[in-house]
Amino acid sequence: MANKLETIDVHLHYGEFHALKGISLAIPDHSVTALIGPSGCGKSTYLRLFNRMNDLIPYTKITGQVLMDGEDIYKIKSSKIDHLRRTVGMVFQKPNPFPKSIFENVAYGLRVNGISDNSFIENQVEKTLRQAALWEEVKDKLKKSAFELSGGQQQRLCIARALAIEPTVILMDEPASALDPISTGKIEDLIFELKDQYTIIIVTHNMQQAGRVSDYTGFFYLGNLIEFDKTKKIFTNPSKQETENYITGRFG
């Protein structure tokens, strides 16, 4: 399978703090990759390399190569960053719908990027809400505030919001950590549905979740990538002692 994303010897410093210490990793197309590791290990920072969200934090220094479809996304013009972010969707830890209607939340990404054809927007909103398995629950209240939805619905709305502009990559930063088990289950089903069309990277603290949803798993520790392999291999027969210690709960 072709590699959608790849990093080659990436180092990242926040000021004095060395957050990523030479990460080289290739992420296959149309797969789900889980990033696991204790808090502060660098997995969220690594995730945010791919839509250049780390750029927003002052005093960040990045070296090495971050490739998407073979192109170094840190070599592109700064005016193309918006374009990059359009092709890389992101779902955040806490559901963060905008204080707008359900419809306008999903339409936001389209409007941001200059689409004003209302019938197209309407079609796209419906299509995306169906994709996010939310349409049946919200179709009669699209004009209502997104805050009237439950936490789990809000998170699926945020996924729909990310899908609406048809990205090819979806980054998920602990998308279910603020949700109850039933909502979590729905999000996981959704991830499973989506991987045919997208390349998904998910950061999670939940071992079972990584085991359930992902094809590949990377274990981060203290800014290093300790091990990366098929999820099955990582969870049954890891080659590194640290990985085994972590997934069996002996530390972290």
Added chain:
Amino acid sequence: MEFPESNERRKKLGQAIMFGLSRGISYGIVALLFLILFFIVKQGIGVINWEFLTAMPTDGMTKGGIWPAIVGTVYLVLGSMLFAFPVGVMAGIYVNEYAVAGPVKRFVKMMTNNLAGVPSIIFGLFGMALFVNQMGFGASILAGSLTLGLLALPIVIRTTEEALKSVDDTFRQASYALGGSKLYTIRKVVLPIALPNILTGLILAVGRVSGETAPILFTVAAYFLPKLPSSIMDQAMALPYHLYVISTSGTQIEASRPMAYGTAFVLVVIVLIVNIAAALLRNYFGKKVKMN
């Protein structure tokens, strides 16, 4: 281990004293406010009638009404806000959204705070030097509004900045992650969320501006005008200055005393109405962008 019973009693007593003291003080402050209001209402309500509100002053300002002063104050408040609100909000946006953390941002913030501490008479002098003389506006509603606007600026900047700061960063990130530019994000996401709190700044500024005397002293205020201002280049009367004039330098101070209390009453009521209106506005917008 035995813990001495006396310690418990001492703790309880200490709690009771501190709690009683702070409660007493806060009740006292509320009582003081009511006392002031009661005093003004009691002294002023007697002269309030339709004529007082809508007529020109007559008989050396001992009789008649305060209509021109009401009109003048409304013009000055509107004029100063027309200037201070957009300028202040834009400055607040710069400080919180664009300025990079560092010496420049610290300096701008420090200067804004210092501006808030400048005595209002200094604003008056500065306004006279710049707007009245240098720019040649003369003593006029324009010059007075700009001077009052300068006075209100730090309040608007500070509250805008605080309002923007309280907008959770994940909203901005979500917008950027969808390809939103900084400007689009500020306009469509950040400002709507911050708007109710920005309006609070406007309320505070209106309250401050409508009661100020010193900044309008040399820039707009007229001792007495026989007619209403007809353009922004005219002088105007204003409630706080009118109050000052008839209490200190009228021709018959004792005779105009009731007029002074009436004026104070009207000034307080206007500020109250503005505050209530702005609070309603704020509630309305607050509901529209209700957070969970």
